[in-house]
Each structure stands twice: as structure tokens, then as C-alpha cells.
Amino acid sequence: MPELLRIERLVAGYGEAQVLAKVDLTLEEGKSLALLGRNGAGKTTLLDTIVGVTTYHAGTIRLHGRDVSRLSAERRAPLGIGWVPQERNIFRSLTVEENLTATARPGGWDLGRVYGMFPRLKERRRNLGNQLSGGEQQMLAVGRALMLNPKILLLDEPLEGLAPIIVDELLAALRGVVTGEGMSAIIVEQKARKVLPLTDDVIVLERGIVVYRNTAAALLASPETLDAHLSV
CATH class of the missing domain: 1.10.238 (Recoverin; domain 1)
Incomplete structure (x- = not known):
């Protein structure tokens, strides 16, 4: 499948603080990625950097082959990024x-x-x-x-703080969009076992560095590996 997103040696953060350290990531059209890690690992920062709301230091972000590393968030959005931040940011x-x-x-x-x-x-x-x-x-x-x-859906902790019945309803909807329709997505979620069945691949971040990458099915089938990377 054609490549949708390519991130190479990305360094980014907030102001002078660098949170991400030379992160590499690729995502093909129609594929989905679970982005996992402990609190403070840099997951939200990576999504925010793709959107364009952090401080860029080095590396490249290419969307459909176009280098968007230095584009503002306003100029990136029309290129096909759908973002659901933790704060939801709805118009109240x-x-x-x-x-x-x-x-x-x-x-x-x-x-x-x-x-x-x-x-x-x-x-x-x-x-x-x-x-x-x-x-x-x-x-x-x-x-x-x-x-x-x-073209790509970015979801940051979509299940956080929700009642179980709402979690099930939202997961069913996301399954239809991501698995059923093949929309490309990157999903950050603490409930790893809930999101891994929806995704094709997985990356685990630790202190802004990619420490594990594999298929989502392989990680789901290895509870000891999952616990080693995500247990507190």
C-alpha cells in the first residue's frame, strides 16, 4: 500500500525541552497503529507534533510524501489530519x-x-x-x-474516564471506522488490551524513544512483553 506518513529521526518537545528523541515511524494507507507507553513516555507529544502544536527541533515528518515538518497546525489540517485530543476541545x-x-x-x-x-x-x-x-x-x-x-485519524486516550458501556460503544464505532473501512489511524491508549485488537501494528515509547515495535497481534499474544513495557 502507498505510504501515508513517514517520520524520521524526529526531535520535538515544548520550548527548549526535548521530549521526543530521534523517533522513526511509518504508516501505510489503510493501516492503523497503537501508540503505547507509560505516563510521560511522549505519546501525546508525538501526536501533538504530527498535528503541529509542539516545538520542532529536528527530523522530518512527511504526509503523502510532502515534508510538513515546519508547517503550522493551520496549514497541516487541510492536508488530511483528523485529531481527537485528550481535552476533546469541543465548542461548548x-x-x-x-x-x-x-x-x-x-x-x-x-x-x-x-x-x-x-x-x-x-x-x-x-x-x-x-x-x-x-x-x-x-x-x-x-x-x-x-x-x-x-486521511489519518489521531486519537489521544479516547477511552479515558468513560463508563464501561460507553467504552464498548465507542470501541465498536472505532472498529467500524478503522477495521471495517480501513481508515488510517494512530491511537494512544492506556487500555492496551482494548486497542490492540483494533490496530495492525504497535509502537511503545519510553522517555521519548521507540523501545518496541511489532504487529499488534504479536504483542497481544505476549502478555509478558506487554507487562514488561507497560506495567507501573
Whole structure:
């Protein structure tokens, strides 16, 4: 498959502080990657750097062969990045429907498809963002990212703090998007055993360095390796 994302010897962080140290990563179109590691390993920083909201120090980030390393976040977004940050960043004073359509771009994902995936959002389409539960806000954040019709979906701790029934609902939706439709994705998640079945490959970060890479199935089948890298 054609290569979608290539990161080579990436060094980045916040201000003068360097969090990522010469990170290498490749992702083909239609493939998905679980990005794992203990707290503070640099997972969020890597996603933030792909989006363009950290301090770039060295290395390259290529999206569809184009070097975007020095582009601002505003110039990267139209190139096909759909981002769901930990904070969700929904517009709390806008309705659900306004949130979904405010930044939408033409493509296969529209209101009908998002509402079909998340019926709760259709039921609450006239509610303001600040009137939603945490789980509904996460669904809205995912739906808004899909309405961008991205080439790659970046999800940062999508299951964090959610009730088990909402976790199951969100996982089913992500499975349909990533596994069923083959949308390229990078998923950061503490619940490794929940996300590994959804993804093709896995990378583990430790102190900003890639310390493990393999297929997701291989790591899932090796509990001792998983515990060695992720246990506190």
C-alpha cells in the first residue's frame, strides 16, 4: 500500500525541552497503529507534533510524501489530519450539530453517517456542548474529526474516564471506522488490551524513544512483553 506518513529521526518537545528523541515511524494507507507507553513516555507529544502544536527541533515528518515538518497546525489540517485530543476541545457554547458542521469538509463522512454511528448525538443534536456527558462529548469529538474527512485519524486516550458501556460503544464505532473501512489511524491508549485488537501494528515509547515495535497481534499474544513495557 502507498505510504501515508513517514517520520524520521524526529526531535520535538515544548520550548527548549526535548521530549521526543530521534523517533522513526511509518504508516501505510489503510493501516492503523497503537501508540503505547507509560505516563510521560511522549505519546501525546508525538501526536501533538504530527498535528503541529509542539516545538520542532529536528527530523522530518512527511504526509503523502510532502515534508510538513515546519508547517503550522493551520496549514497541516487541510492536508488530511483528523485529531481527537485528550481535552476533546469541543465548542461548548455551540450545539452538537453546529460542532459537527463548523469545520466539516466535503467527503463521505457527513451528518447522516455520524448520527448513524452515534445515535446519542442525533438525539442531542440541539444540545449545547456543555450539556453533554463526558462520553457524549467524546463521541462528538470523534464525529467532528470524521466530518473533516481525514486521511489519518489521531486519537489521544479516547477511552479515558468513560463508563464501561460507553467504552464498548465507542470501541465498536472505532472498529467500524478503522477495521471495517480501513481508515488510517494512530491511537494512544492506556487500555492496551482494548486497542490492540483494533490496530495492525504497535509502537511503545519510553522517555521519548521507540523501545518496541511489532504487529499488534504479536504483542497481544505476549502478555509478558506487554507487562514488561507497560506495567507501573
